[in-house]
């Protein structure tokens with residue numbers, strides 16, 4: 001079993017280069033199934049979710065060549081089966097994008113129910129509603145999803161809930177449908193714009209991504225023969241920004257889009273941090289104990305749920321009492337118990353957590369319950385006095401490229417250790 005051993009406290013300083021966005025890349029890879037040809041994707045994060053996505057595509061018949069650690073060329077000319085491998089698709093959430101992409105490409109898909117972080121109920125009713133509106137028949141039986149469509153026909157679709165996954169998935173299914181699809185009450189996250197930009201580069205006609213109405217004019221074919229670079233990871237950037245604040249550090253993040261970081265920047269300023277915005281890089285520093293603040297997670301452009309645990313570390317060290325209201329996931333406060341082992345004073349009740357700020361955290365053995373909880377514990381371990389051992393690393397490795405190397409480069413005393 002592997003664990004991360006962090007010895008603190010350390011004031012993080014220096015430069016970090018932000019990787020390509022995980023939540024964009026895990027949608028771009030299935031989106032290549034819509035292309036009858038070859039394309040190259042660059043700035044891919046080197047994380048386990050991407051490796052699994054590539055394995056799945058290969059099992060479906062795609063040919064993948066790794067040009068470098070962050071670039072692949074993928075040939076989806078011959079897709080030979082519509083049955084996705086159950087053992088691989090159950091390992092992560094984004095396997096649900098195979099449904100939209102394969103309905104578009106082949107009119108058929110059989111895939112296991114998606115896995116991923118346990119954050120409470122994660123229904124896919126809005127995805128199914130969208131596919132059915134386009135003319136597909138989707139059934140869920142014994143842990144498997146079966147989708148079939150003789151023909152997909154564009155139509156207006158209103159999402160009852162703002163959903164990243166459903167917006168992208170329906171967009172994928174609509175790209176090769178006949179006629180025009182509009183998605184109303186669409187999610188607006190940067191990765192939605194990225195998937196639309198990718199598909200448009202390959203010949204799709206998608207307008208309005210990044211607003212709450214997306215219009216997709218169906219096209220006959222996507223041509224491929226193009227190179228696309230994945231958008232920088234908003235959440236990885238936010239993770240390092242909050243790491244700078246929690247450790248009273250001074251970090252400059254390269255390769256980010258600061259426009260995507262506005263809700264985080266605003267909260268950092270509210271807790272007393274300093275930010276210098278250079279458009280494609282950002283400097284964040286802190287020279288005192290954070291102020292108290294209240295947070296409510298919301299769909300983009302609100303404060304992202306995927307940075308809520310990392311912000312929780314900052315508030316656990318805050319000067320006063322803070323409240324976080326988690327409005328997206330019902331079980332995203334499991335990390336608070338781990339922070340309490342480290343000396344934090346947090347009471348979580350349902351979707352609300354109350355933080356009584358403490359001056360210091362102390363090292364302890366802790367368990368990462370999900371991806372972002374794991375990142376929060378790395379930050380907490382760096383800020384805390386003494387030795388923190390973080391277990392359950394498979395969650396962190398799903399979404400952060402080389403987390404210990406990136407933290408070590410900015411001064412953290414962090415090691416990956418294999419335990420018998």
Ligand code: EPU
Nearest residue numbers: 023094121122123124125126127161163164165306328371
């Ligand atoms: N929802 C429904 N029905 C649906 C779809 C969603 O009720 O058909 C609900 C969910 O239960 C949730 C809310 O709508 O309460 C929003 O869920 P959404 O569909 O937006 O989430 P997702 O697509 O499953 C993606 C990210 C998550 C991130 C959320 C919210 C990927 C692969 N995952 O999940 O990322 O938290 O959007 O921004 O893109 C992470 O990276 O750590 C992570 C969990």
